[in-house]
Amino acid sequence: MEPTKKYLSRRKFLSYLFTFPLAVGVVTPLALSAGVLSPPLSLKPLPPRMGVANVKDIQEKPIEFIYDGYPAILFKSGREYKAFSRVCTHLGCIVSWDEQKKQFHCPCHGGIYDAGGNVVSGPPPAPLNRLKAWVDKDVVMVQREVV
Structure with a gap:
């Protein structure tokens, strides 16, 4: 029995292509405003x-x-x-x-x-x-x- 190959459809590929930058664009400012990326005061x-x-x-x-x-x-x-x-x-x-x-x-x-x-x-x-x-x-x- 031959393993079935899973192909990434064009629709799925475009969905990933646009979702990733959008997620980064939303999460990064939130993380920065929350102080996650700045060092603690003790440092x-x-x-x-x-x-x-x-x-x-x-x-x-x-x-x-x-x-x-x-x-x-x-x-x-x-x-x-x-x-x-x-x-x-x-x-x-x-x-x-x-x-x-x-x-x-x-x-x-x-x-x-x-x-x-x-x-x-x-x-x-x-x-x-x-x-x-x-x-x-x-x-x-x-x-x-x-x-």
Whole structure:
């Protein structure tokens, strides 16, 4: 008895041909959005610590600096220090600080943040990224907070 050969019909072949790319096109974005393909937080490197300025050199006026390649700003209020990234959470434009109004303004789409980095108006979906700030041996240090 001779084994029967199974042939792939043209209809079946075309079905496979179009179904596979469609499945890949649907599953890949879902997997990426679910974080399946990104490494776990335990494997990601910690953000760098950086010394911004000597405590003696800081006055009441904010200090602008570059943190991890992006502009940032440091405020002193009494003995407390606050630092924020100046990158808008909407589309990545660089926000500017308005000293008179005590708020950040995004020049791209008119987003406004208050002195705490919270969204006041406009399209930004989230507050400005806050940097942890502390004093270590008379130097104000900053580091992005790990969430």
